[in-house]
Amino acid sequence: MTNNPLQSLRFVKSRPLTGDDQKALYYIHDRVAQTLTEILSAEPTSAASWQVISVEQQSFQQVLRKYPRDSVWSLLGFGESLVGGVALVIEKESVISMVRQAGAEIAPESENEITEFELGQIDNRIQQFSEAFSTVWGEFHPLSLQLATFPNTPTIDEFRNLLMGINPDTPSVLITFQVTMIARDVQKAALVFPQPYLAPLYHALQNVLESTREEADFEQVQERITMVDDVTTPVIVELGKTRMSFSDIQNMEFNDFIVLEQAIDRPLTVKVGKDTLMKGMPGTTSDGRHLAVQITES
Incomplete structure (x- = not known):
């Protein structure tokens, strides 16, 4: 696991996120998902298909309430080149499903817990996610990500130490991914993007939206966005x-x-x-x- 704390990040104000911003974020992170899927396909044991299924706005406190305390969080700081950072969060059950090998010998008392070996495995997956994230976002702004992974949800005070200025009311974008692996249950992972840290990237979102309108697959992207809006849930x-x-x-x-x-x-x-x-x-x-x-x- 990566234990080095992230550099404290200066806080910036944000403007409200528009519908076009959300569409651009969907498109960018759909590319992140495709890139990660390609990276993971190199190893049969870790091969998985990632796909964006929703982009929504919530306060940071709402996001924290959404996930159990024993969820795995990884903070990806943007480094020196850009203020801010994002967080990748995966629930414990999903972590176990993603990395536990079939037939693995696990002590009964540890059956529902993440082993040290599995923590290392999920840390590797997060590193691969970081690589895909940097590859795609790097086209718009150079990123030098700093990674810190936590086996349990940090407290709001711990978040403040790592992401300066974050508070319960901070507006955030929650991007949810569906993770599909062979012979395993479909799982989910989520990327939390505090909106204040999007401020320097608003121009990139606009450029993305304009460029996709010129691409042949834009209608397909728009159709997928519409499909997400129409998905029903119990x-x-x-x-x-x-x-x-x-x-x-x-x-x-x-x-x-x-x-x-x-x-x-x-x-x-x-x-x-x-x-x-x-x-x-x-x-x-x-x-x-x-x-x-x-x-x-x-």
């Missing part, structure tokens, strides 16, 4: 939770009630995948035929 509304003994469960009968911890005047939790994104109050549709939730917090 939305789960939690009515409530409780705990019961096995004997109580076994003795449940028709017309018995299960009392939940959820108070009737408290909003319900709305989840997208594993993440809590909203809260709302229960109700019904206007025709009374379906249950519904009115969003009260997001």
Whole structure:
């Protein structure tokens, strides 16, 4: 693992990100994904297809809440040539799926943990991601990346020490990649790009958008962006939770009630995948035929 701390980075202000900015970021990081896929294809054991599936804006605090504490984070500082840096984050389960060899002998107590060997393996993958990132972004601005990888999510104070000026409200771009490997579950990784550090690169985003309009594959890129917008995902509304003994469960009968911890005047939790994104109050549709939730917090 890389343990050298990154040089502290000076903070700069940012302007709001436009829709064209997001499209340009999609295009650039789709190229990063393609480049990384080519790099990984050189080794059959690590071959994987990377693809951008979403580009969205969130506050830095929202990003931190999105990922479990035991996620692996790698901070890629831009070095002397440019203010700022980005972070690549991969959940622990995804790390294990990406690097654990089939049939590997793992002690039962370590089955759900990342071994030192696997930490080294994922660090190598992150180095390869860094290479692809530098190759593509280097066409617009020379980068000399400094890499620091953490086996657990740094605290906001630790982030401040590494990315000067970062605070919970800092607007950030979250670029999510889908990682597909042979005979393994599809996994995800995400790149966190604090918007203040995009400021010196806004001209590059504009140039990218203009150049892609002249390329034959621009319509295909636009179509892929539109497809991402149209992708559906399961939305789960939690009515409530409780705990019961096995004997109580076994003795449940028709017309018995299960009392939940959820108070009737408290909003319900709305989840997208594993993440809590909203809260709302229960109700019904206007025709009374379906249950519904009115969003009260997001």
